[in-house]
Amino acid sequence: MNFTSFIGQAQTAIDGKGRSSFPREFRRQLTAAEGSEFVVTRGPDRTLRLFTLPEYEKFMADLDSRSDRRQADLVRRGLCPAFVELDGQNRILLPKILLEYAGLKGEVLYVQASGKTLELWNPERFNAEYGLQTNESVAAFDAAFYGEGLTEGPSAAK
Template identity: 35%
Template sequence: MLMLSFIGRYKYAVDEKGRVSIPARWRKSLSPEANETFVITRGLDRCLFLYPLDEWEKIEKRLRELNTFNPEHRYVMRVLLMWANEVTLDNQSRIMIPKNLLEFAKIDREAVLIGTLDKIEIWNPEVYEEYEKGQPDYETVAAKVLGSR
């Protein structure tokens, strides 16, 4: 079975209706089960998460395993799901980002799309730049996270 791998970074214009293109390389790696459909929702650090439908189903499975009597579990479930929308590629290989998500992520005329293996993150370019500036030295973090165990 082929593993889905969204990698790379792309910058695209966002039109007045909130539509943004999905890179051809990423579209080619979609599974037939995704049916050119994604779920877009609120992400972390002021970005949006865009999951192919089949990958979103794995998130739903994890959510179904949460304990709804645990307040933290309920909160994560509510936030993730209340922002979630199904979107499908149009004839020009674009998705339409709902207005409330554009506002949440402060996305206006441009978006940076970042591949993070099983999903795509969509950022306002300035917000992403500020996020990067606030991070510690990459080499230090990489050594800590990926270094020998």
Template identity: 30%
Template sequence: MIQLIGEFDCKLDAKGRLMVPSNLKKQLPSVEQDGLVVNRGFEKHLVIYPKKVYQDIVAELSKLNQYEKKTRDFIRFFTRGATELSLDASGRVLLPKSLLEFAGINADVVLACQFDKIEVWDKAAYDDLLDNEPDNFANLAEEVMGNKNRREEDGR
């Protein structure tokens, strides 16, 4: 399983191309052969997945009951705008204009690695998000992770 690490400040060029930082590219050894997929995030940002990771997610989605409206809606919204990316000879990827507009991304971006994906944020939006860190991060950690063992025992 891929474990991406790091946070990278980057700039898009006038055509919407993103130079993948070398330290990030080293963590994605098969990216040039396999490619990437970019998609909308749950908030106003984009998410870049290694293609294999995205294929695994789609495989999970295909197992859901598509006779349920909620499921169909979720699949539509989750996959909306998904686009394959490939690195050009200079190590850049072209981000689709429609996705950049959705996320309100201009020239300055932050790439924030989380496990097996890369969140792409407009720098100002990302800074605003992190400026609103909870007053007591320890309380949030306890709420999210504190009952982890109990949830596992209960089968949740």
């Protein structure tokens, strides 16, 4: 497989040392060139962002090209980036400061973001924000999904 973006979600445990198994579903989507080294940073909404090294370089180049230097500097200083790599058991060690920022204890939900970037969420917070657990949330999802003409929806059959 040679995807340009990650596909899927996966939930894994975080052990007492802050290590999390990097999900097999995502390992299978990495190319040899992307390797087993990543950068993890603070992300929006009290999440973490896990970038492959090429994606991190793209992100930093985009940040450097912003016309609002003050805003770019604010983001750069707030990222708290850390280099992480898969160990022999396909785990990554998430720094304590980042675990605390994202409220991650016991479990982490890996969610696709843009390109070869993942968001790491507290599973309860993700489900509260995006879970399709009520009729209203399902209706809102359907309206957003079908409303942009991305696919044929119920109104197309009329």
